[in-house]
Amino acid sequence: MDFDRVREKLNILADAAKYDVSCASSGSDRTNKNNGLGNASKMGICHSYTEDGRCISLLKILLTNHCIYDCAYCVTRKSNDVKRAAFKIQEVVDLTINFYRRNYIEGLFLSSGIFKNADYTMERLVAVAKKLREEENFNGYIHLKSIPGASDELMYEAGLYADRLSVNIEVPTISGLKLLAPDKKHEDFTKPMLKVKNEIVRYQTERKIIRSTPKYAPAGQSTQMIVGTSGETDKDIMYSATYYYKTYQMKRVYYSGYVPVADDARLPAIGSQVPMLRENRLYQTDWLLRFYGFAVNEILNHEHPNLDMDVDPKLSWALRNLHHFPVDVNTADKRLLARIPGIGMQSVQKIMDARKFRRLNWDHLKKIGVALNRAQYFMVCDSRHWERRDLDAEKIKGMILQTSSGKFRNQYSTQLSLFN
Amino acid sequence: MNASTTLIYDGSFNGFLTAVFVAFDEKIPVADIQRNGQCQNGLFSETETIFTHVEKAKRVWNGIRNKSNNAISNVYFAFLSETEGVEMLLFDYIQKLMRTQNGKYLDYSDSTVLHISQLARKVGREKHRMEAFVRFQLTKDNIYFANIEPDFDVLPLISKHFRDRYADQQWLIYDVKRKYGIYYNLDHVEMVSLNLKDIHHNKIHKSDAFVNGEYEYQTLWNDYFKSTGILSRINPKLHTQHVPKRYWKYLSEKKEAV
Numbered sequence: 275m276d277f278d279r280v281r282e283k284l285n286i287l288a289d290a291a292k293y294d295v296s297c298a299s300s301g302s303d304r305t306n307k308n309n310g311l312g313n314a315s316k317m318g319i320c321h322s323y324t325e326d327g328r329c330i331s332l333l334k335i336l337l338t339n340h341c342i343y344d345c346a347y348c349v350t351r352k353s354n355d356v357k358r359a360a361f362k363i364q365e366v367v368d369l370t371i372n373f374y375r376r377n378y379i380e381g382l383f384l385s386s387g388i389f390k391n392a393d394y395t396m397e398r399l400v401a402v403a404k405k406l407r408e409e410e411n412f413n414g415y416i417h418l419k420s421i422p423g424a425s426d427e428l429m430y431e432a433g434l435y436a437d438r439l440s441v442n443i444e445v446p447t448i449s450g451l452k453l454l455a456p457d458k459k460h461e462d463f464t465k466p467m468l469k470v471k472n473e474i475v476r477y478q479t480e481r482k483i484i485r486s487t488p489k490y491a492p493a494g495q496s497t498q499m500i501v502g503t504s505g506e507t508d509k510d511i512m513y514s515a516t517y518y519y520k521t522y523q524m525k526r527v528y529y530s531g532y533v534p535v536a537d538d539a540r541l542p543a544i545g546s547q548v549p550m551l552r553e554n555r556l557y558q559t560d561w562l563l564r565f566y567g568f569a570v571n572e573i574l575n576h577e578h579p580n581l582d583m584d585v586d587p588k589l590s591w592a593l594r595n596l597h598h599f600p601v602d603v604n605t606a607d608k609r610l611l612a613r614i615p616g617i618g619m620q621s622v623q624k625i626m627d628a629r630k631f632r633r634l635n636w637d638h639l640k641k642i643g644v645a646l647n648r649a650q651y652f653m654v655c656d657s658r659h660w661e662r663r664d665l666d667a668e669k670i671k672g673m674i675l676q677t678s679s680g681k682f683r684n685q686y687s688t689q690l691s692l693f694n
Numbered sequence: 695m696n697a698s699t700t701l702i703y704d705g706s707f708n709g710f711l712t713a714v715f716v717a718f719d720e721k722i723p724v725a726d727i728q729r730n731g732q733c734q735n736g737l738f739s740e741t742e743t744i745f746t747h748v749e750k751a752k753r754v755w756n757g758i759r760n761k762s763n764n765a766i767s768n769v770y771f772a773f774l775s776e777t778e779g780v781e782m783l784l785f786d787y788i789q790k791l792m793r794t795q796n797g798k799y800l801d802y803s804d805s806t807v808l809h810i811s812q813l814a815r816k817v818g819r820e821k822h823r824m825e826a827f828v829r830f831q832l833t834k835d836n837i838y839f840a841n842i843e844p845d846f847d848v849l850p851l852i853s854k855h856f857r858d859r860y861a862d863q864q865w866l867i868y869d870v871k872r873k874y875g876i877y878y879n880l881d882h883v884e885m886v887s888l889n890l891k892d893i894h895h896n897k898i899h900k901s902d903a904f905v906n907g908e909y910e911y912q913t914l915w916n917d918y919f920k921s922t923g924i925l926s927r928i929n930p931k932l933h934t935q936h937v938p939k940r941y942w943k944y945l946s947e948k949k950e951a952v
Contacts, residue, residue, distance in 0.1 A: 277910050284914055288921040309861040320936070321826045322947055324923035327932030334922060369914070372907075375838060375863060376830045378915050411862075533926055548927055627800035638803040 284369070286359040290339040290350050291385055294442065294498065295530045299331040299380035299415045301493035302437040310411030312374060312381070314437060314493075319380055332383035332417060333373055337361055337398055341387030345455035347444065347503050349535040350387045360389075366402050367410065374414055381415030381437070382406070392423035392462075400428060403435035415493075420470065422462035429469045438493040438525070439470050446514045450504030453540060467522045470495055474523070494525035501556060502532045502549040503541055509579040512559055516570045519563075529556040555581040562588055565619055566612045584680075585671060589615040592652055593667040599652040600660065604633045616648030647677045698725035703744045705729045707773055710781060711751035713744040714788055718754075727781035754788070761791050765799040771814035774847045783809060820844055821851045827941050828856075828867055831894065831912075832905050837877075838865040841894055842944060849876050853883045895943040912946045919947035 300318025320329035338360035339350040349356070370382045384402055388395050399418050406412040418436040420429060432439060443463050445451045451460060470491060477490035497518055499511060515527040531553040534544045559581060562568040566588070573587050574580075582590040592599065592615045601610050603617075603625055611622045624642045628634060633656035640646055651670045654660045665673075699722050703709035710727065717724050725739040759766040769784055787810045791798050802808045823844075830838035838860070849869050853876050856865060860878070866886070868875035870893055877886045894901060900909055942948040 281914060281917060285917055285921050288918050292922045292924055306858055306861050311860070311862050313859050315825075315855075319822070319826045322919060322945065323933055323936040324919070325930065325933050326924050326927035327929040327936060328923075329936075330919065330922060333918070372911050373915060375860070376832070376911065376915075377828050377840070377860075531927075533924055550927065624802045627797075628802040630797070631801040632803055634803055641805070641808055642802050 280365055280369070283359045283361055283365070284335070286357050287336045287339060287361060288334065290356075290387075291334045291336045291383070293349060293530065293533060293535075294334065294383070294385060295328065295528045296417070296440060296496055296498060296526065297329050297331050297334060297383065298438070298493075298496070298526065299417075301525055302415060304413050304415075304437060304489065304492065306413050308411065310413055311371070312412055312414035314413070314415045315380065321378055321380065331380045332415065333370055333379045333381070334383040335361070335366070335369075335385075337366065337384060337386035337395075337402070338389055339387045340389045342390070343388055343455070343457050345444070345458065346536060346538045346540050347454055347500055347532065351536070354536065363398065363402050363405060367405050370406060370414075371410055371412065374412070379414075381417070383417040385419035386421065388421060392421045393425050393428060396421045396424035396428045396432065400432050400435065403432065407435045417493075420466040422458060422466070424466050426465075426469045429466045430473060433470055433473055433491040434488065436491055438496060439466075439491050440496040440498070441467055442498040443514075443518070444498065444500050445504055446499045446506050446511045447504060450506060454504060464522075467495060467497070467518075471522045495522060496524055496526040496528065497522075498528040498530055500532050501529050501553055507579040508552070508556065508559075508581045509574040511556060512563075512570055512574050515560065516563065527560065529553050529560070551583060552581075555583065555587060559587045562591075567609055568613075584675065586615070588613070589648060589671075589674070593671055596667060600654045601652060603639065603653050603655050604629050614649055614652045616645035616650075616652075648674055698723045698739045700724075700726045700728060700739050700741045701744050702728055702730055702741055704746055705731075706746060707770065708748055708751040709744060709746040710773060710784070711754040712747045713781075714785060715747075715750040715754050716742075716744055717785070718792075724782075724785060727785055729781075758788060758791060761796065762799055765791055768799060768810055768814040771817040771851075772810045774851065775813045775817050776847055777813060780813065783813075817846045817848065817851075820846045821848045823941070824848050824852050825855050827937075827945060828852075829944060829946055830865060832908050833903050834905055836864060838863055839868070839894070840866070840944075841868045841870050841890070843870045843940075847872055849874070857883050896946060896949040916947050916949060 298318055299314070300316065302314035303316045304314040306313040318331060320331045322330040324330060336350070338358070339356070340358050340360060341350050341352055344352045366382070366384065373379045374381065384399055386395050386399060399421070403416050403418055406416065416436045417438045417440065418432050420432065420439050420441040422441060429439070441463050445454055448460050451458065473490055474494065477487060481487040499515070501511065511529065518524045518527055531549040532542060533548050534542050534546055537544060559573055562573060563570055568591070573591055581587050585593070592613065598613065601614055603611065608622060608626060611617060611625060612619060617625070621642055621644050625634065625639070628638065628642065635656040636646065636659070639649070639655060651661050651665065651674070701713045701717065701722070701724060703713045713727050716722065722742070755766065758769060769788065772780060772784060783806060786806050790804070790806060799807060799811070802811065824842060828840045828842060830840045833839050849867065852867070856867065857878055862880070864878060864880055866875055866877045868888070868890065874885060874887045876883050937945070937948070942951060
């Protein structure tokens, strides 16, 4: 291995891959075969965290940052003047194996700029995965990027070696796509998604009949949308996320606050604030949809196209729907418990378990871990004390904000501070 | 009134379970259960030394497991937390499990049950962290070596994970604090104690115990760690929350920060 050469390439190609936020290594249960190397951990493991606090669980690199496309939001676009490099297949394999043996990573996340054409690129990605699986007997996690426009045959082969496949749609609306990535068509993104989804469904049905059916992309598919590039509303983003969850059975949709990388009149200027709070609110909404049983139109609709920035989406929903409250935690069903602000799914389960033994009071709930500063206005329990005043939504919101603090508060607070 | 008794056991998990067995079997009014060497006598209690008996321990283990698989893993995890006074808490927990209806381990409104489940969770978190933060270095004897310093005694819990994963390489994980390690010899995992000359945490001096390429891969990994972070999103508070500072000296990517 030519250490200096590999070092330089790694720096360039890891730097170019960092804007892909997905780094999940969960969802696959691949086991170690014939005393080989590695297995996949179902819950996923984060081996380190970057200084911006994101998980590092995979070796996330591009095969190359040469690209024939010129998408405005992308750092490796053709017109951008950056250093270009490309890994040899063997170099990626060696890096992955050696990092893995030292317990640095859970596996490989391989993406690429598009050189020559989609199929040519996809072929190289598949070749890396194939070599790892068949020659190195590697059973760790592999995440491959589906290259937009790749043929069905290649996508089929990719799923045989990879644990997860993903295509980033990046721009949530079709009009935005036309503006920012004029060379790409919406169908280029959805075609490989559809193929992979159909294959996953087919393999799952076959597995029910023949148990020895090999695995096909056991950790499913994911996608990513950039937030804050094309003037889209939160409603646009979440509705299109819901569409991808439903139609393509996505395991995850990621939301990535746009980090300005280019001087382009169509985009926020370099140096402008990354919309991290907005990103956070979108993830909270995503969780409400996937785990808390909310429907997307309850949270975002015609009257409320954007999420509240100063309170979380669940509290915001509760304040608009005070007629559902207060809820009695000792009798309410699970669905309703999950809707009380300040009670998360873990607390819901604990409450359901514990209330079989005795009626719960404020003290029990506090010890279990309920955030009473929010929950107290929306629930009653086994106690004579509960919020009896007839408070309106604004009043409750004000009292909650007063008794809590948030790290983003200074970004949107309209209150002038006395000092400084 | 019977005089209450303090039971002294040898510090092993089996020893503790034997003590529980003896207490149940002989209906001893237990004042405390203490580890050998750390005992403090009560003013009005007698002491009795318990000799570890695997059969007796097994009966307690099976008895709790028959109540629930979750309960037995809670008991084991909480025991490994090495928290002061955890023995009496566990004794109380086991008594409650045995006395009451099924599913008592889910009664989070009972302070003992809640406390044990929280302790077990803490140990589980440390186990998961160690699965993540172990950093192997390849020695000249072709053994992948790592030293760690976990908050709780989690080596027995992580051995299966590493055996399943690194089935084709010899590895050794050594707990610097508790002075023992686990070693996989390509066939099975065994407990070892060794005389470690120096602890291999981050320092500028390169040890000659490791192969030539070892430090090159550490450099590549450190470079990767740097290039994958996004500067305009920097968030040190979140970073240290995920990677607490006490682990830094064993993580090569944090070499410069230590």
